[in-house]
Amino acid sequence: MIDHLDHLVLTTANEDACVRFYVDVMGMTLETFGEGRRAFRFGQQKINLHVQGREFEPKAQVPMPGALDLCFIASVPLEAVIARLVEKRVPIVEGPVLRTGAVARIRSVYVRDPDQNLVEISETVP
Template identity: 50%
Template sequence: MISHFDHIVLTVANIDKAVSFYETVLKMEPITFANGRKAMRFGQQKINLQLLGQELRNHAMEGSGDLCLITSWSMAEVIDHLKNCKVTILEGPVSKSGALGPIQSVYFNDPDNNLIEVSVYEDELSNDEQETD
């Protein structure tokens, strides 16, 4: 019945700060939609951003999100980029179980304490990365 996600919604304290983080750290494209709302587009999906209390149907609080994002970058490139952006890696790289098989992941928080996991499928890792992780 379900084929894929279209979008998810994250509750944030500051829309501009969240847009800057997702654009800079995760290389997502900021877009504006419906009455000036903000979202971050990547691939064929997007993350809608809402201010705490903006959406009365959604009772999510800041920091309640937990996302796993798949990257086309190598894990070494991801780690170097996060370090250059001064993002604190909470854990990783570690082996986890993705929707399509084993993944290598790093974990960090966005400015609102949502947990972000950036992952590479293990069958896409280079031999060097598989030997060192």
């Protein structure tokens, strides 16, 4: 019945810091749509952005910054991801470590975004 994820919604307490992280560190594109809504676009997906206390309806029952655990597959080798994280002074919480992804084994590093969401950045491994 379900084919793929189209988008998800991230709630932030600090819009500017969140935008800096997902655009400057993660390399996503910021877009504005609808009535001033914002989203981070990457590949064929996007993350819609809600600011805590100014969420769009309908919304999650309890929208909360820092409640997400996300995993992204990088478009570059993991060594390049690590170099960018070091350059941007984003501490690596864990990794590189081997994990099991949705369709393949992955090698991952973990960081936290400004709202303390856990962000896993991975590459597939043979």
